[in-house]
Amino acid sequence: MERPKAWRLGELAVNLQVELRGDPDYLVEGLQTLRAAGPRHISFLANPRYQDALVSTQAGAVLLQPEQADNFKGHCLITPDPYLAYAKASRLFEPLNQVATGVHASAVVHESVVVPADVSIGPMVVIGEQVHLGSGCILEAGCVIGEGCTLGEGCHVFPRVTIYPGCRIGKRVRLHAGSVIGADGFGFAPTRSGWVRVAQLGAVDIGDDCDIGANTTIDRGALGDTILEQGVIIDNQVQIAHNVIIGAHSALAACVGISGSSRLGKRCVLAGGVGLVGHIELADDVHITGMSMVTKSILKAGSYSSGTALEATRDWKRTAVRLKHLESIQVRLAALEAKMSSSSNESTT
Numbered sequence: 001m002e003r004p005k006a007w008r009l010g011e012l013a014v015n016l017q018v019e020l021r022g023d024p025d026y027l028v029e030g031l032q033t034l035r036a037a038g039p040r041h042i043s044f045l046a047n048p049r050y051q052d053a054l055v056s057t058q059a060g061a062v063l064l065q066p067e068q069a070d071n072f073k074g075h076c077l078i079t080p081d082p083y084l085a086y087a088k089a090s091r092l093f094e095p096l097n098q099v100a101t102g103v104h105a106s107a108v109v110h111e112s113v114v115v116p117a118d119v120s121i122g123p124m125v126v127i128g129e130q131v132h133l134g135s136g137c138i139l140e141a142g143c144v145i146g147e148g149c150t151l152g153e154g155c156h157v158f159p160r161v162t163i164y165p166g167c168r169i170g171k172r173v174r175l176h177a178g179s180v181i182g183a184d185g186f187g188f189a190p191t192r193s194g195w196v197r198v199a200q201l202g203a204v205d206i207g208d209d210c211d212i213g214a215n216t217t218i219d220r221g222a223l224g225d226t227i228l229e230q231g232v233i234i235d236n237q238v239q240i241a242h243n244v245i246i247g248a249h250s251a252l253a254a255c256v257g258i259s260g261s262s263r264l265g266k267r268c269v270l271a272g273g274v275g276l277v278g279h280i281e282l283a284d285d286v287h288i289t290g291m292s293m294v295t296k297s298i299l300k301a302g303s304y305s306s307g308t309a310l311e312a313t314r315d316w317k318r319t320a321v322r323l324k325h326l327e328s329i330q331v332r333l334a335a336l337e338a339k340m341s342s343s344s345n346e347s348t349t
Contacts, residue, residue: 007092009061012042013077015092016085018063022075028060031086031093046083063089099138110147128165146182152208164220170208170230178215181206185219185226185242185260198222200242207231207248213238222260229266247284 007015010024032041034050037059044063045054054062054072061075063082079085099120103109107125115121119133122141127133131145134153139145143157146165151157154172161175164182175181187198202221206228212218213236218226221243228234229248239257240246247266252258256270259278264270268282271290276282280294285301288294292306308319 006040009075009077012061012089012092016077016079016088018077018079018085020075020077021069022061026060026075031090032059034059034062042077042089044082044086044089046086097138122159134171158214164204166203167220168203168205170206170210172209173206174211176212176214176216176236179212180217181212182220183217185222187222187242187260202226202243204228210234213254216240235272241278253290 006027006029008024009020009022009026009028012028013020013024027040028042029040030042032038032043034043034045034053034057037043037057039058039060041059042061042063043057043059045051045068054068059074061077062072063085064072064076064078065080065082066078069076069078077085101118101120103115103121104123104125106123107121107127109115109121109125109127110129110131112129113127113131113133115133116135118136120138121127122139122143124141125139125143125145127139127145128147128149130148132150134151134155136154137151137157138155139157140159142160144162145151146163146167148166149163149169151169152171152173155169156174157163158175158177160178162180163169163175167182169175169181182204184200187200188195189198200220200222202223202225204218204220205225206212206218207230209231210228211233213234215236216234216238218228218240219242220226224243226240226243227245229246231249232246232251234252235254235256237255238252241258241260243261244258245263246252247264247268249266250264250268252270253272255273256275258264258276261279262276263281265282265284265286267285269287271288271292273291274288274294276294281297281299282294283299283301286298287303289303289305292304294304294306298304308316311319
């Protein structure tokens with residue numbers, strides 16, 4: 001793994017398309033938080049709650065908004081969106097994997113597979129019949145690629161990923177360790193004597209530039225495919241059931257669970273632990289806050305939450321007891337209002 005080079009601030013400003021205020025030849029060698037940064041680090045301020053750390057930071061340079069830069073005396077890179085600039089800068093300092101191209105001696109690759117010269121296939125990888133590999137793919141140790149799968153150019157498949165037969169992976173997709181693509185959806189017909197398995201006859205179709213976290217599972221469709229459109233990002237340990245469709249550029253945080261045949265619009269954001277029941281629809285630009293349970297369709301963009309707010313356990317228990325009495329309170333209140341209305345009418349006549 002090659003260490004990234006140091007960068008001159010002038011070079012960074014050009015690469016990040018930001019304005020530099022300071023010495024263009026000043027060298028920085030890495031990224032750090034405002035509190036941890038030293039003179040050879042670049043840092044950023046994207047959250048106002050860390051404003052105080054800007055005063056005492058030892059960072060060699062800081063990514064700042066124009067109004068923040070006015071009160072900072074050190075080197076700064078000025079941009080309307082410091083977090084976006086930080087994201088781009090992180091790619092410049094990211095260690096580069098030195099991957100040997102070719103097929104490891106312990107890999108098992110079906111004779112029907114054409115392996116481009118710039119593809120890397122690691123130890124103990126298994127690739128089935130009629131798999132199509134795009135140029136520049138990296139398949140790390142222990143991956144299993146089922147019969148008839150397609151991987152677009154530039155995909156990076158991390159160790160122990162399993163892709164079941166017939167699935168389609170777009171260009172530049174990253175599948176992190178332990179993820180499982182295309183396992184059977186949870187389809188069973190009930191009988192009095194047990195369950196009858198429903199064959200899952202579809203596949204999984206993942207669009208270009210998606211990023212799938214470690215140990216995430218995306219089930220194949222029962223009839224038709226489970227679909228992730230372009231640019232979807234998914235955290236670790238997420239479960240996506242059969243025939244779900246996730247719109248372009250949506251983001252799912254850790255431990256989200258989406259039940260079968262639900263559909264998310266474009267640019268939806270599901271925070272950690274969110275659950276969706278099956279067969280519902282979310283409009284474009286819907287944001288669901290953490291640990292919320294979505295039980296019906298949401299047809300208008302916006303932020304939505306469910307559940308009760310955090311409080312001390314003693315207070316929470318009292319609130320839970322009071323919630324049980326809401327219906328009887330409502331009935332008594334309605335009766336009282338009706339009585340008061342009747343009394344008011346009698347007094348006016």
